[in-house]
Amino acid sequence: MVAKGCGEAMNPEEFGRRVLEWFDTHGRKQLPWKENPTPYRVWVSEIMLQQTQVATVIPYYRRFVARFPEIRTLADAGLDEVLSLWAGLGYYARARHLHKAAQLLRDQHGGEMPVDIALVQALPGIGRSTAGAILALATGQRQPILDGNVKRLLARFAAVEGWPGQAMVLARLWDLAARYTPTERVADYTQAMMDLGALVCTARRPVCEFCPLAIGCVAHAQKQEMAFPSPKPRRELPVRAVRLLLLRSTTGEILLERRPPVGIWGGLWSFPECALGVDVTEWCRERLGLTVAVEPPWRVLRHSFSHFHLDITPTPVRVAESANAVMEGERFVWYNRLDSKQLGMAAPVRQLWTALTDDLLNDRNE
Ligand code: SF4
Incomplete structure (x- = not known):
């Protein structure tokens, strides 16, 4: 105006x-x-x-x-x-x-x-x-x-x-x-x-x-x-929405996946990511070979990059098997907070990791 x-x-x-x-x-x-x-x-x-x-x-x-x-x-x-x-x-x-x-x-x-x-x-x-x-x-x-x-x-x-x-x-x-x-x-x-x-x-x-x-x-x-004068308006950034699966085994480990070398968080460890519209139970069975029980998602976490916002829906998932029963390798790792290995994680993933492991600790203390 x-x-x-x-x-x-x-x-x-x-x-x-x-x-x-x-x-x-x-x-x-x-x-x-x-x-x-x-x-x-x-x-x-x-x-x-x-x-x-x-x-x-x-x-x-x-x-x-x-x-x-x-x-x-x-x-x-x-x-x-x-x-x-x-x-x-x-x-x-x-x-x-x-x-x-x-x-x-x-x-x-x-x-x-x-x-x-x-x-x-x-x-x-x-x-x-x-x-x-x-x-x-x-x-x-x-x-x-x-x-x-x-x-x-x-x-x-x-x-x-x-x-x-x-x-x-x-x-x-x-x-x-x-x-x-x-x-x-x-x-x-x-x-x-x-x-x-x-x-x-x-x-x-x-x-x-x-x-x-x-x-x-x-x-x-x-x-x-x-x-005055008004600064150049900031461009509205587009929003991308993803679901991150917080998979935990019956023995308390959490599944992390190494991200591809290119793209966001290239080469860092993150939670497995799936699209918002897919059936999580099916996705875990087909992609990971796991039988799971999906829990209600946490509230959306927004992380902003220079060119878009990423809206993450963290979704806790219980895995029916113990960690030993399923895959590990270059791409996946079952991880717990006592693990001595330091894994590189992006800030929002680290934030979710901390919340999830605190949650697990509380579960055990109750
Ligand atoms: S023209 Fe600029 S310097 Fe002059 S009174 Fe207005 S704001 Fe102050």
């Missing part, structure tokens, strides 16, 4: 004025891409900054633009050299896209960055926010931006509920970004929003007392800064 009307108590003029006043005093103005901010230089900085901190980017940026001072020099260079100047920044697809886009600009746009946002956005590796940032920062064109920092700030300011990866939430944030982008001093405003998101409205500890927008910020008024 997306909050409506929240955070709009502050009109765009006041919002812009507050942001720009803050920028004039506190904004970052010494960044190397702010000296002579051509579309090319802003573009390179924006791409480098996508996954990397400012302090790390600065020396890379200086080396890169010293070697490739304009679009044509980058386009004419070999990809190997471009990648070698990128080495250490990571996410090398960014460098490949940059190089490819420079060649497209050389071949189709006379080596210049177009001023039409649709054309900028059509270049490899340039999304809507990066395109907006290039045009806003380099030409002052009134284009909103919505990088991760600005998303967080606006989501808090207007208490926009929901995860920004959802189309409706994203559309709402773009609406806010467009609404608050001023008509004057667009480049400074754009840099200011980036700086506010990076320095004040930070992910872990927003410093609202230094924020020029605190007076209109809904999340701050509600003391709910950290509730």
Whole structure:
């Protein structure tokens, strides 16, 4: 759900004025891409900054633009050299896209960055926010931006509920970004929003007392800064259900089976597993050659793996024969708690084992 009307108590003029006043005093103005901010230089900085901190980017940026001072020099260079100047920044697809886009600009746009946002956005590796940032920062064109920092700030300011990866939430944030982008001093405003998101409205500890927008910020008024934006929803995990048979012999041993080497609990010892719908008595006779009496199941035990939940129905089963009468070998073992052998068991199996052996002990003590 997306909050409506929240955070709009502050009109765009006041919002812009507050942001720009803050920028004039506190904004970052010494960044190397702010000296002579051509579309090319802003573009390179924006791409480098996508996954990397400012302090790390600065020396890379200086080396890169010293070697490739304009679009044509980058386009004419070999990809190997471009990648070698990128080495250490990571996410090398960014460098490949940059190089490819420079060649497209050389071949189709006379080596210049177009001023039409649709054309900028059509270049490899340039999304809507990066395109907006290039045009806003380099030409002052009134284009909103919505990088991760600005998303967080606006989501808090207007208490926009929901995860920004959802189309409706994203559309709402773009609406806010467009609404608050001023008509004057667009480049400074754009840099200011980036700086506010990076320095004040930070992910872990927003410093609202230094924020020029605190007076209109809904999340701050509600003391709910950290509730926005909503985190990515956790995927609903599928559920698998199995029955584990807690088979015990007349002499008190418990039957364990070694699991296959691949799959869950590969190679560990567990209780024999059968599907929930099968007749347990029949299954034990056919698969294990045992005559059994099935008892009521215990309550379901849930064990969660990264990709599914396993709902285990532990089912106690009494075996008519003594342990000696039935199979043992590589795959099966009759086991009791006094056994000196240590068998590897997964945590939920160990938990059931302990409960079952305690149960047996109680049986004997009664
Ligand atoms: S007041 Fe706090 S939560 Fe609101 S925009 Fe400013 S820093 Fe972010």
